[in-house]
Each structure stands twice: as structure tokens, then as C-alpha cells.
Amino acid sequence: MKNLVLFFTAGWLLFACSGGTQTEQASETPQEQEAEPAKMSEEETKLMTAGVKVYGQYCVACHQADGKGVPGAFPPLVQTEWVTGDNTRLISVVLNGLQGEITVNGETYNNVMTPHNFLSDEEVAGVLTYVRQSFGNDSEPISVEEVAEVRASSAQ
Ligand code: HEC
Numbered sequence: 001m002k003n004l005v006l007f008f009t010a011g012w013l014l015f016a017c018s019g020g021t022q023t024e025q026a027s028e029t030p031q032e033q034e035a036e037p038a039k040m041s042e043e044e045t046k047l048m049t050a051g052v053k054v055y056g057q058y059c060v061a062c063h064q065a066d067g068k069g070v071p072g073a074f075p076p077l078v079q080t081e082w083v084t085g086d087n088t089r090l091i092s093v094v095l096n097g098l099q100g101e102i103t104v105n106g107e108t109y110n111n112v113m114t115p116h117n118f119l120s121d122e123e124v125a126g127v128l129t130y131v132r133q134s135f136g137n138d139s140e141p142i143s144v145e146e147v148a149e150v151r152a153s154s155a156q
Contacts, residue, residue: 044129044141047122051130054123058116059131067135073111075104078135087142091150094124117154121147 040048063069067077077083082090082104097115101108116124124147132139 043143047126047129047141047144048133050122050126051128054119054127055130058119059127062113067131067137071107073109075102075107075109077131077137078105079137080104083131083137084139087146088150090128091124091142091147092154094119094128095147095151096154117151121151 062074063077064074069076075082082093093113095115095117097113099112101110103109119127121144125142125144128142128147131137132141
């Protein structure tokens, strides 16, 4: 009988506690939603939406959903000097592909990435903005104009 009383008391306490947390969360959510648009511009949101799609279609097979790649075969996209570094070089990797020996985060790769110049300027800007804002990366977006410039100079 004593056990039963304890059981009910514990159950009520659990119920009361979880109820309390829910009310707190509910009152915090509207503030967070208001803060979102200020953090990400409309342009960036558009690029991110396009980028998720392109990544899932064209990059995920090699670089993986978590951006960690496959050791010895496909390099990671997490905090690499290619991803966070020079914009022109990064855009060029996607448009023109990359082959030969490279070092990424201290590991050597010697493989082939095929060109992805069939993607539109928006798609390339989108996927690179997505990569630079995902997997623990926090770098500036890549603009559509920058991609157009690199494409024009690669074509010469
Ligand atoms: C067929 C597999 C494959 C696909 C698909 C692919 N990559 Fe790669 N990627 C590679 C390989 C292999 C390398 C390294 C090439 C070398 O060894 O010279 C590489 C290198 C890179 C690098 C520079 C090194 C690094 O890891 O930071 C970036 C950035 C990159 N890829 C981004 C992308 C993006 C974005 C996409 C999708 C648009 C993509 N890749 C699609 C295989 C692929």
C-alpha cells in the first residue's frame, strides 16, 4: 500500500514537472521565431533551400549527409581550408571539378571529383552557401554573382 502511494506521488510529480517545462518552452518559441529572419536574409534563405536540394542530389553520395566524406576516398567538407577559404577556389572546385593529390585537414587524397558546371549559378551558390553554413561550418554565403564571375573566367 505504501508503495502504491509513492508510485502515485512520483507519477504526479513527473506530470507536474513536464507540464512546467512545456509552458516555459511555449513562451520562449515566439521570441526565437522573431529573431530568425534578422539572422538570415531572404536571399540567404532562398540559397539555403536550393542548396539542401542540390546537396542531396549531387554531393551526398561522395561527401555524405554529415559532410564527413569517406576516409581515403572522399574528403570531408567540415572546417576544411577549401570550404572556409578562398571563394573563387571553392566555386571553381564545383564548376570545374578537382583531381590529383590534395591535403584536406592533414589527410592526403588523390582522387577525382567530376565538374558540376551543369548546375545553374543559383544552384552552385545555393549548395556552397549550404555547405558553408552546415556541418559545424559558419562561413559567409556564396553569392550568385560570384559564381557567374568564376564561370565566365573559367570559360575563357
Ligand atoms: C563522385 C564523387 C564526388 C561528388 C559527386 C562530389 N565530390 Fe567533391 N570531391 C570529391 C573528391 C574525390 C574530391 C578530392 C579530389 C582530389 O583528390 O583531388 C573532392 C573535393 C571537394 C572539395 C575540396 C576539398 C574539401 O573536401 O574541402 C569540395 C569543397 C567539394 N569536393 C565539394 C563538393 C560539392 C559541393 C559537391 C556537390 C555539388 C561535390 N563536391 C560532389 C568527390 C566528389
